[in-house]
Amino acid sequence: MNSQSDAPGKAPAPSMRRRSFLRSSAIFGAGAAALAASLKPLMDLEKFTSTEEFLQKHYKEMSPADMAKVLARISREVEKQYDVRPHVRDLRPMDGVEFVYALNLTRCIGCRKCVHACVAENNQSRSPEIQYIRVLKMPHGSLDIEKSDHNYDPEKVPEKGFFYMPVQCQQCENPPCVKVCPVNATWQEKDGITVIDYDWCIGCRYCMAACPYGARHFNFAKPSIPKERLNPEMAYLGNRPRKIGVMEKCHFCVQRTRTGRYPACLEVCPAGARKFGNILDPESEVSKILSTKRVFIQLKEELGTSPRFFYYFDV
Amino acid sequence: MNDPKKIRLALTTLGVVFAALVISFSLDLWGRVEPVRQLPLVDEEFLQPQTWRRSYADLVKKEDEDELLAFSCYECHEEGKKLELTYDKDNHVVVPDEHENIVMGHGSHGRNNDCFNCHNSENLLVLQTRDGHSLKFEESTQLCGSCHGPTHRDWEHGSHGRTSGYWDRSKGEYHKQDCVNCHNPHSPKFPQRAPAPRPNHLRVNPVATAHFGESNTH
Structure with a gap:
């Protein structure tokens, strides 16, 4: 100069x-x-975080007016990106409800329909792929995850001599992932669902390391969802589209279950192996299963995480 | 260092370096990871929540008159005439050619191979239990339950079978599928089916991906 x-x-x-x-x-x-x-990379930052989002408060500190603004912002952003006007809601836990999932290992045939219905319902990234459910194929007579395989790809399922065990977020009563979060971006709600505020997550992946079930997934790349497959029925703590660099996980389809509906993985299961409901209601399906079915296990129960996801067998 | 030549040289060099940077940045020559591989979308068929089959009762409920005709027994059978069954030498019922879509395979023991264990031999429009009760086709779950008691009990509790709609009955409709909407009554065991695509794990290194594809048997 x-x-x-x-x-x-x-x-x-x-x-x-x-x-x-x-x-x-x-x-x-x-x-x-x-x-x-x-400076071009800095200009790109605007695409990830708007000033409005940067100044946003923590989920628990937001007033209804703040939340309305946030929902409007999300709606605007989604419409801009996908040309679809979403219906974004902030759904709070229902009173007197604690969700429990029960999965019948005798019935599961390993068809993976739940995996893909979940992806479609919850707007997960298609490339790179993020899937909340992992179906493990295991030889009969064992429950050893070391011997399991989730890349099985035979012509037809179920294969002789094997059973299938879908694993997803176990919605632990004592969740290790919540304890390690340094910024309180993830917490357990009173209906038992552990949720993530995607706007608060800093992407440190501590929770991913802490989860014994491999249930937490990180957006290593910008998620890509084809416009025609975007599910416009969204919830703030649920299936609204995520950004690069944040965690996500199964949330029992809060956008469905907190309005009284069954989760997507349950409705698509062709074998009826998946059961879901309110454990506090003695007449619910899950209450009946846990009280009348002879055998049920919690995955890795020795860790003391106390999952709300139960595996049972028909005898 | 005040030699104008040296200053000029330095500035020119800097200019060249900046120009090279501009080109490299605008063409993304460095600092970017390789683009994410675009994976094929999963077939919509795997996303559908419909049951695998539809029961006779559901099918005849259809409004379309033309489709109904194909299901009316008395289009071919003579009304009021008692039907006779034929058996092969292994005592298995011989399914007539007109019913070639029916594969008899109810039970691994192979003993439930008589049409009239469930159908009424005199009135083809109803079913009947072994203790002689007549049941409409819509009431087939009771017929199934007359032999499969524990499963029927589980189905009533909702721990067996498919449900859809609202877990919270106060908020909306709850729907439970009948046995025959999933099981073929003539061969109820679920046939094997093609699974949905396996996961494609995030692998940046193409060599790792290549090896990964083969490690299917561990």
Whole structure:
């Protein structure tokens, strides 16, 4: 930048002045362009976090008016990105409800329909792929996860000599993932669902490391969802689209279950292996199962996480 | 260091470096991970919550008159005439060619192979239990339950079978599927089916991906 201030002051000869001006302005122009270009990644940041979102309060500190603004912002952002006007709601836990899931291992045939129905319902990224449910194939007579395989791809299922065990977030009563979160971006709600505030998550992945079930998933890349497959029925703590760099996990389809409906994985299961309901209601399906079925297990119960996800067998 | 030549040289070098940076940034020559591989979308068929089959009772409920005809027994059978069954030498019932879509396979023991264990031999529009009760096709769950007691009990509690709609009955409709909406009454065991695609794990390194694809048997 020296040459620029020198040029008008000394003024040796008109031709020299012009040439040096041209040269210095060319250099200056190139420098400015390079600076702008090198700041390009910073400009991209606006795509990830708007000022409005940056200044947003923690979920639990938001007033209804704040929440209304946030929902409007999310709705606007989703519409801009996907050309679909979503119906975003903030659904709170219902009174006198504690959710429990029960899965009949005798019935599961390993067809993975639940995996993909979940992806469709909860707007998970298709490329790279994020799936909340992992179906483990295990040889009969064991319950050893070390021997399991979730990449099975035979022509037909179920295969002889194997059973299938879908694993997803176990909605622990004592969730290790919540304890390790340094920013309180994830917590357990009173209906038993452990939720994530995607706007509060800093993406440190401590929870991913802490979860013994591999239930937490990180958006390593910008999630991509085809417009025509976007589910417009959304909840703030549920299936609204996520950003790069945040965690996500199964939330028992809060956008469905907190309005009284069954989760998507249950409705699609062709074998009727999945059961869901309110454990506080003695007449609910899950209450009947836990009180009358002979065998049921909690996965890795020795860890003391006390899952709300039970596996049972028909005898 | 006040030599104007040196200053000029330095500035020119800097200019070239900046220009190179501009080009490299604008063309994304560095600092970017390789683009994410676009995975094929899963077939919509795997996302459908419908049951695998539809019961006779559900099918005849259809409004479409033309489709109904195909299901009326008395289009072919003579009304009021008692039907006779034929058996092969292994004492298995011979399914007539007109009913070629029926595969008899009820029970691994193979003993439940008589049409009139469940159908009424004199009135084809009703079912009948072994103790002689006549049941409409819509009431088939009771017929199934007359032999499969514990399963019927579980079905009533909702621990066996498919449910859909609202777990909270006060908020909306709750729907429970009949036995025959999932099980084929003539061969109730679930046939094997093609599974939905396996997961595609995030792997940046193509070599790792190549090996990963083969490790299917561990």
